[in-house]
Amino acid sequence: MTLTIPGFHLYSIGPELILTITAIVILLLDALSPSGRKAHFPQLSLLGLAAAAVMTVFMWGIRGTDFARMIYVDNFSLFFYLIFILGTALTVMISRQYLEDYGKNLGEYYALLLFATVGMMLMAASAHLIMLFLGLEVMSIAVYVLAGLFREDPRSNEASLKYLILGSFSSAFLLFGMAFLYGAAGGTLYLDDLPKALMGHTFMQPLTLLAMALLLVGFGFKVASAPFHMWTPDVYEGAPTSVTAFMAVGVKAAAFAAFARVFFLVFLAMKPDWTMLLWIMAVATMTVGNVTALVQTNIKRMLAYSSIAHAGYLLVALVAASQLGAVSLLYYLLAYTLMNLGAFGVVILVGRKKDSYLNIYDYSGLGFQHPALAASMALFMFALAGMPPTAGFVGKFYIFSAAVQSGYIWLAIIGVMNSLVSMYYYLRITVLMYMKPAEADLGPVTFSPGVTTVLAATAAGVLLIGIFPGYLYDLAVNAVKIFPGL
């Protein structure tokens, strides 16, 4: 028996390769260099990310599959590459000082971040469900470890363990769904072939529906949507803040990329079946996230619930199942990456020495003690709440437009009512910062160059793409052209 290896181009996985190599170099340097910790891991990671970003930009416009049709190379995945690279780069920049305070500025950390990013990219690019699963696991395993980075801290351990157990559970659901799908489609897992294969066997429809439901559970877990959101607050609170930021933007974006790809490509013909289900999930997710966030006093926990709520808004974009819906998904994820990482940057700065200031009341009086820091936090809060002229507003605007366009006016109304509820807890942070006297002297905040850059860049970005969203909109329209049915 001869084994034929189909032709492939390494170019097609260029960004992934670059990041993998960077990660391995970092690991080697960490192990081999005698000076150990002195190696410049953050700079090296940023270099790798920048190279990957350049590569992605050069690949823009290519459309096809590679590696025996296992991965797509198209604008949709490339757009997501850019979101992941941006998210990871910002995470790297906010990490250094924070980790040094804990004595954990290790090479592994950066290597794991990069590996996780590779996993996300594979998820966004996968053209085969097994590929998707591999990407998901590459990402998840790296993130399980990252969540438990602070070995000595019981909360970090708890976060890691919870995430691992529940994450594996959800992966099992996903795999189970794929297995059913394999059976229902008569032996294929290629996303391109699945729609036709599923159409052919109408008597298999119950099986297909079951598979779809199981996939929905798996994705629902990864994007932290209700009722599969229970892990989120504990994991987000316990994990190191920089990892939380990474999870909140990167993991969510990757899961949504795969979610959208699978449902818009494979299950488009069964739209009525899943839009109804997603409608309920979207409403539940938004409402649970926002209402629970109202009573949180830990800032990380509050942001965790807010991230659940945002998953709800993003589900609205999926429910719309239209071109505009897909565009709004891409735009919102990018906007969310900027505003959420900015907010976590502030949390890291205010938290200082080993996260000793994580209560929201620690923000009292910040407004007049550190005007720039407070102003950027206020900007991120207003952006997350969806106030113009920020990216958060335009993102919500696109999402609810998509809902209205597809006729889901009630969903849009529930959505805007939810953003009204969310307004309260975001406002509360500004109330504390500007309208309450400081409870105790906050003392000096060390502005490390990395975090300061992140804050300046994200604040500028949130305003820039909020005021001039046109270019990104066109880019996103370009990216979602790969879904013929939308």
Next chain:
Amino acid sequence: MHLPILSILIFLPLLGVGLLLLLDRKNHQVLKGAAFGISLLELAFSLPLWFRFDNGTAAMQFVERHSWIPSYGVSYHLGVDGFSLLLILLTTFLTPLCVLATWTDIQTHVKEFMICLLALMSGMIGVFASLDLFLFYVFWEVMLIPMYLLIGVWGNPARRVYAAIKFFLFTMFGSVLMLVAILVLYFYCGKTTGVYSFDLLRMYGLPIPFHLQYWMFLAFGLAFAIKVPMFPFHTWLPDAHTEAPTVGSVILAAVLLKMGTYGFLRFNMPLFPQAAHYFVPLFSILAIIGIIYGALVSMMQKDLKRLIAFSSVSHLGFVMLGLFTFTITGLQGGLIQMINHGISTGALFLLVGMIYERRHTRMIAEFGGLATPMPIFATIFMIVTLSSIAVPGTNGFVGEFLILLGTFKSNILYGVLAATGVIFSACYMLWMFQRVVWGEVTNVKNRELTDLSLREIAIFVPVLLFILWIGVYPNTFLNKTKATSDNFVAMMEKAQARQVAQSQVPKGEAL
């Protein structure tokens, strides 16, 4: 050369914000001076609007149009007509006075205060000048943030946070529903005309089916009714007014409330004319309830600011009543009353702020006989009070008279009911005035009060001028709004005629 005046008016205050950021936060005089200078410059730039405005046309003037998000049909589209002209001028006219009024009032975080004030100004002008629904919504929301900060940071420490959040959430509640309605309108407009655009003028006269008009009218109407505020949605107003710093109350009363009434004129009625006719009874009755209820509640207030706040509910009820008559007189009256209320109530808040600065209380019972130590104050207070009561010769009379005239023409019962509000307003204002200003000095603390300083008098000179000018010769102002009002009324009549025609067709068939 053709200057983009409206853009200048919107972005000049933002430039001012940039300038203030660079200034030293400790030097209050410089900060206030800079803010005053910028607001004066703004006033100067707004004057060409008045002088170069063509009274003869109802079309938009000073139009600026640039594409903003082309693939989504969003444009940066500004313009002014008779409805918005006076409101923009009112904004640019009051802001310098407000800066002057803060001279001694605001002592903490002066830099941030001035930044908020200028940002607010930019937002307010943006709201009145936008002719694109997206752009309008952006300004409408953005403006909330500086106002929220003004109330929450510089307000009355006891309840400012409550008032600020209440203000913010109430307004947001209406706005988000309006956002959904805007989207529905956008897609409807795109589907029927084939052009997806947020351009307001393109949507005027669109034949929207009645059931859609009904719901969209309610969604837009809720946003504006909360802002006006109309009767059941007014509860944020007394809190916001009472807790806000003096200047916050002035801007809130003079300009922000007008955004609600302006919204009805600019969006609700022309976009959904048939629904507007359908809802005349509902809104007129709510307006009348507002007039009488506001007046009765003001009568019982112990706090001067709260009294004036409730009087706003009553006055704005008159405006709404006038607008919903769809007659030229009622509409003109409503428009002029919007300006009047801005001037008189703004002045009342300034006056209350001045005695609050001296006595640190606003309780009516604490005062009495202020005319003895403060004769100039008492004189100005009296003129402003009379204007608020609508005594002939002052601006208030012109507005209320025209509104009542219009109302009597369209519905006598509404007219009779609303006219009682005029009497009530005389009751609560005069009674308040009597208790505060006339009589013996009952409280020892009031004996030594100093009268108004030159700066304070300077604030009121232009205000008094306009009170008398509008009162004696309102045509200067009415001429500006005439063409637009004529056009508006004709448009509304046409829409009603169409509705009547439509409703008769099926009846005829049935017979």
